[in-house]
Amino acid sequence: MHRAARTASVAIALATAFAVTACGSSAGDEVAADKKQTLTVWAMGAEGEKLAEVAEKYEKANPNITVKVTPVGWDVAHQKLVSAAAAGKLPDVAQMGGSYLGEFAELGVLEPVDTKTFDKKDFFPAGWQQGEVDGTSYGVPWYVDTRVLYYRTDLAKKAGVGKPPADWKGLRDMASALRDKGDGKWGIYLQPRGLDTVQSFYPFLYSAGGEIVDGDGKAAFDSPATVKALKEYGAYMKDGLSMKSSQPGYDPLKDFNTGDVPMFFSGPWISTLIKDQYPGLKGKWGVAPVPADKTSTSMAGGSSLVISKDSPHKAAAKEFIQHLTDTKGQADWFERTSDLPANTKAWESGELADNPDLQVFKKQMETAKTSPALAKWTEVTSKVDAAIESVTQGKASAEDAAEKAQSEIENLVK
Amino acid sequence: MSTTSGKAAAPVAGARGGGPGTAPSPATGSEDGREGPDGRRREHGRGRKRGLGVQNWAGWLFSTPFLVLFTVFMAFPIVATLAMSFTDFGLRNVTRPWEANFIGFENYTKLFGDEKFLTALFNTGYFVVIGVPLTLFLGLLVAVLLNNGIDRARTFFRVGFYAPVVTSIVAVAVVWRFVLDPSDGLIAGLCAELGLTAPDFLGSETLAMPSLIAMAVWRNLGTVMVLFIAGLQAIPTEVREAAKLDGAGAWQELRRITVPLLRPTLLYATVITTIGYLNVFEEPFVMTQGGPSDSTLTVSLNMYREGFNFFHMGYASAMAYVLFVVIMGITVLQLRLLKDNTK
Numbered sequence: 001m002h003r004a005a006r007t008a009s010v011a012i013a014l015a016t017a018f019a020v021t022a023c024g025s026s027a028g029d030e031v032a033a034d035k036k037q038t039l040t041v042w043a044m045g046a047e048g049e050k051l052a053e054v055a056e057k058y059e060k061a062n063p064n065i066t067v068k069v070t071p072v073g074w075d076v077a078h079q080k081l082v083s084a085a086a087a088g089k090l091p092d093v094a095q096m097g098g099s100y101l102g103e104f105a106e107l108g109v110l111e112p113v114d115t116k117t118f119d120k121k122d123f124f125p126a127g128w129q130q131g132e133v134d135g136t137s138y139g140v141p142w143y144v145d146t147r148v149l150y151y152r153t154d155l156a157k158k159a160g161v162g163k164p165p166a167d168w169k170g171l172r173d174m175a176s177a178l179r180d181k182g183d184g185k186w187g188i189y190l191q192p193r194g195l196d197t198v199q200s201f202y203p204f205l206y207s208a209g210g211e212i213v214d215g216d217g218k219a220a221f222d223s224p225a226t227v228k229a230l231k232e233y234g235a236y237m238k239d240g241l242s243m244k245s246s247q248p249g250y251d252p253l254k255d256f257n258t259g260d261v262p263m264f265f266s267g268p269w270i271s272t273l274i275k276d277q278y279p280g281l282k283g284k285w286g287v288a289p290v291p292a293d294k295t296s297t298s299m300a301g302g303s304s305l306v307i308s309k310d311s312p313h314k315a316a317a318k319e320f321i322q323h324l325t326d327t328k329g330q331a332d333w334f335e336r337t338s339d340l341p342a343n344t345k346a347w348e349s350g351e352l353a354d355n356p357d358l359q360v361f362k363k364q365m366e367t368a369k370t371s372p373a374l375a376k377w378t379e380v381t382s383k384v385d386a387a388i389e390s391v392t393q394g395k396a397s398a399e400d401a402a403e404k405a406q407s408e409i410e411n412l413v414k
Numbered sequence: 415m416s417t418t419s420g421k422a423a424a425p426v427a428g429a430r431g432g433g434p435g436t437a438p439s440p441a442t443g444s445e446d447g448r449e450g451p452d453g454r455r456r457e458h459g460r461g462r463k464r465g466l467g468v469q470n471w472a473g474w475l476f477s478t479p480f481l482v483l484f485t486v487f488m489a490f491p492i493v494a495t496l497a498m499s500f501t502d503f504g505l506r507n508v509t510r511p512w513e514a515n516f517i518g519f520e521n522y523t524k525l526f527g528d529e530k531f532l533t534a535l536f537n538t539g540y541f542v543v544i545g546v547p548l549t550l551f552l553g554l555l556v557a558v559l560l561n562n563g564i565d566r567a568r569t570f571f572r573v574g575f576y577a578p579v580v581t582s583i584v585a586v587a588v589v590w591r592f593v594l595d596p597s598d599g600l601i602a603g604l605c606a607e608l609g610l611t612a613p614d615f616l617g618s619e620t621l622a623m624p625s626l627i628a629m630a631v632w633r634n635l636g637t638v639m640v641l642f643i644a645g646l647q648a649i650p651t652e653v654r655e656a657a658k659l660d661g662a663g664a665w666q667e668l669r670r671i672t673v674p675l676l677r678p679t680l681l682y683a684t685v686i687t688t689i690g691y692l693n694v695f696e697e698p699f700v701m702t703q704g705g706p707s708d709s710t711l712t713v714s715l716n717m718y719r720e721g722f723n724f725f726h727m728g729y730a731s732a733m734a735y736v737l738f739v740v741i742m743g744i745t746v747l748q749l750r751l752l753k754d755n756t757k
Contacts, residue, residue: 079722086508103725107509194705245617247591248703260597375505379724389707 033315038066040091041320042081045074047095047143047303050336058323065316085109090308092317096139097303098130102373104306105133111307111314113137117322126300126370127342133373139304140321141342143333145267146298146368147203148360149291152262154284155182164288168207168232171291175241178262187241188263189252190233193389198381201388202299203265203290204229206369212384212409213372219413221384222406228293230398234391244392257281265290267301268361272338287360300368302342340365376412383408499731507727514728521732531733533708534716537623541712542691545627549687550680552631553638558668560639561646572643576636583633587700590629591616616702619709626697626710633697634690638683645679646672681752685745692741713737 031037043051048071055067070091072080078100084090085107096104104110115137120128123141131139149171151164156174159181165171175187191200198212205211210225236242253270255261257278274281290298305324307317323329330346333339340361341347352358371377387405390396396404499521501507501514525531556575560568578586593600594615602612615625649672657671673680695714698704704711704719713733721730 082508088509103505106506108506109509193707195703245614245706247595247616248701248705376724382723389705393707395707 030314031312031316033319034064036064037313037316038068039093039313039316039320041067041069041093042072042091043069043095044072044077044097044303046337047339048072050333053336054324054329054333058320062319065320067320082107088310090310092308092311092313093320094306094308095142095303096306098301098370098373099377101131101139101304101306102133102375102377105136105138105373106375109309110138111309111311113140114318117318118325122345123342124300124344124365124368126365126368127302127304130300130302130370130373131304131306139306140325142303142305142325143330143337143339144300144302144342144365145269145340146300146361146364147199147265147267147290148298148364149288150256150264150266150270151286151288152178152182152256152259152281152284153286155184155259155262158182164286165291167292172235172241175236175263176239179241182262183259184262185260186243186255186262188236189246189255189261190236190242190265191250192237192242192244192246192392193385194246194248195385196381197388198384199299200265201229201233201384202369202371203297204233204293206297206299207290207293207295208232209294212380213374213413217372217374217413219406219409221387221409222402225294226402227398230388230391230401232293233388234394234398237392238394253277256285265298268338268340268358271357287357289360289364295367296364298364298368300365300370302340374413380409380412383412495731495734498728499735501728503728503731505725508725517728521729522736524729525732525736530708530711530716531713534711534713537709537711538692538694538713540623541627541630541694542688544624545630545691545694546684546687548627549631549634549638549691550683553635553683554642554680556635557639557642557646558672561643572639575639578633579636583696583700586629586633590701594625617706619706622702622706622710626701629701630691630694630697634687638687641679641683642676645676649675677752681749684752685748688744688748689741692737692744 041051041055042048048069052069052071055069059065059067077097081090081094081096081100081104085104088109090109101110113131118140120137124144126146127141127144128137131137131141149164151174155178156162156164159174159177161174161177165174171188177187178184179187191197205226208225208229210223210229211220214220237244252261252264252266253273256264256274257280271287274285290296305321307314307321311317324333325343327343327345330341330343331350331352334341334346334352340358341352347353347362352362371381374380383405387396387401390401390404391398498514500516500518502517502520503511503514507514556571560571560575591599596602596612596614596617599612601615605612613621615621653671653675654667657667662670693714694712695718698710698712698715699718702710704715714737717730717733717737720726720733
């Protein structure tokens with residue numbers, strides 16, 4: 001009976017395997033770029049909706065191509081992409097967040113980028129790196145983002161702080177001044193715990209010179225730099241400068257508007273949100289580079305465009321991606337979405353060159369660090385989240401937290 | 415369906431959709447109706463040849479859509495999950511499942527040394543032990559009150575108590591977050607009026623779980639209430655009148671007539687509420703993500719994370735089966751304890 005059950009389970013696993021591969025190996029013949037064909041494209045969130053407009057224009061210039069854009073919600077994107085990959089039904093072109101690329105490269109469903117067509121030198125280094133897995137590039141950077149410091153200029157003035165902080169000490173002093181002499185309850189918002197706390201922690205970690213995983217793919221969390229960053233981060237909660245707990249999905253914007261939270265770190269999309277939702281804040285806020293420790297280094301994120309390995313329309317897909325990532329296409333995209341261009345040449349004219357706030361992002365982007373594209377990255381960051389939480393909640397010392405996370409990460413990256 | 419021997423539970427179970435009672439009936443119904451009580455036995459024996467006639471052929475034809483759907487969406491995943499739980503199925507196996515290794519009971523033995531899983535198991539137990547009695551007691555209370563007391567606004571209250579059941583969890587979450595928000599929520603506002611500071615319900619390791627239990631009780635009260643109302647209305651008025659003639663007061667009527675006659679409903683309500691709470695996922699998923707410090711991490715949420723965030727499919731499948739065994743064990747125990755007491 002025992003053996004029968006075992007045989008049965010193996011048989012079923014095999015049956016599943018065959019069923020899945022049967023679907024997976026449906027790659028057809030390649031179609032040349034100038035033939036009549038339909039390109040399927042998946043894009044997430046706001047990008048998905050705007051991309052349809054661009055696609056329409058593209059179709060007019062290239063009448064042989066029909067571009068079918070499917071917007072996918074960010075909340076279901078990952079699941080949808082994985083099941084599509086398993087079934088061999090990935091679209092010809094897909095947008096992928098930096099954190100997905102390691103996984104999908106591991107799945108072996110992505111076509112390597114043609115480096116003759118797409119030149120590494122044209123893009124921000126961090127943008128390019130997020131598509132690189134073990135030295136091979138799988139994604140062309142589409143847009144980038146990085147985190148900078150948002151602060152209320154009017155409240156800073158009231159608290160007697162003229163300039164944005166340049167270093168860690170300056171940031172802590174400013175947070176105290178804003179809390180004590182401004183109207184705010186807090187000095188700054190730093191995510192205290194929960195999912196993706198790590199995103200809020202990166203500016204501290206990277207500026208101190210720390211890393212989660214080093215260039216060789218080995219765990220490197222247990223370093224003096226990490227401990228220093230953890231201590232600094234935890235000090236904000238300990239001193240009551242930042243809240244010790246916040247609900248999942250907490251958005252500091254509302255409290256930024258009231259002045260309760262006069263500073264926080266976030267990405268470029270927040271500028272658009274402030275303009276749209278709180279027009280009353282006009283002229284009362286600014287952005288500043290990440291306060292420095294050893295350096296002023298922020299995290300880099302963004303999205304890349306990938307081509308499915310099974311796609312029969314690779315040639316046309318490549319041309320479409322080229323259209324989206326060249327200088328003109330990127331400037332056009334910025335106008336539509338305010339997404340920051342990954343192509344550095346697109347920054348040389350128009351608002352991108354003139355707007356001082358955007359220059360803060362550009363400068364920060366030049367040195368920003370990207371997280372390595374590892375298949376188990378989400379699991380790794382969940383350990384870091386837990387380490388940060390144990391420090392901000394006063395449950396462990398920075399040293400112990402770093403050591404514990406290090407041993408857990410070691411088991412995951414090897 | 416509503417004629418089934420006055421048991422109030424049956425029609426409601428059907429209405430709930432996907433409840434445990436609904437699945438088997440379409441499959442067996444067509445055979446049983448035709449062949450009488452011993453029809454099934456005949457099929458296994460010599461009667462089989464005769465059974466291939468038009469009658470059985472039609473039966474199978476009509477149940478085919480169900481059987482196909484059942485096989486594809488129920489039976490196959492159940493068996494595949496069991497098979498998967500003995501392998502190290504991970505991310506790369508999504509496209510290359512044949513590379514998964516058979517590892518025997520390793521996933522299962524690993525589970526009981528996994529701090530997160532044990533925490534989740536404890537939290538789920540906590541949720542059930544507090545949540546189930548509360549839901550049942552309050553549900554019964556509301557049902558009795560609605561059945562006896564208020565005459566005029568009965569429909570209004572019935573709808574009011576049932577509304578949370580049919581409301582989407584996302585909408586519910588928005589409301590409850592507002593209620594519990596420590597800085598400008600409803601409770602915080604009331605506390606401020608009284609000069610008190612509201613606790614940070616969802617941010618506190620001791621209060622987060624009770625808050626979620628309160629939310630779940632509020633959300634499931636309606637289901638239980640409807641069951642009990644149906645059960646109460648199935649009690650013949652003659653019995654009540656007879657009891658009154660014999661001089662029974664309200665309390666005695668409740669104890670000697672209502673509760674014993676309600677026992678089948680009570681059993682059913684207990685079992686489905688317990689199963690539902692052992693599977694609790696939505697509340698922690700939308701409200702706390704299992705935090706703070708894993709204090710609201712439940713088995714289902716942990717399973718979801720291991721499976722879909724980290725792609726430890728084999729490991730998550732093992733968790734699913736442990737949960738299944740726990741649920742089955744508790745259900746059998748409940749059926750034993752509650753069923754035969756009347757006889």
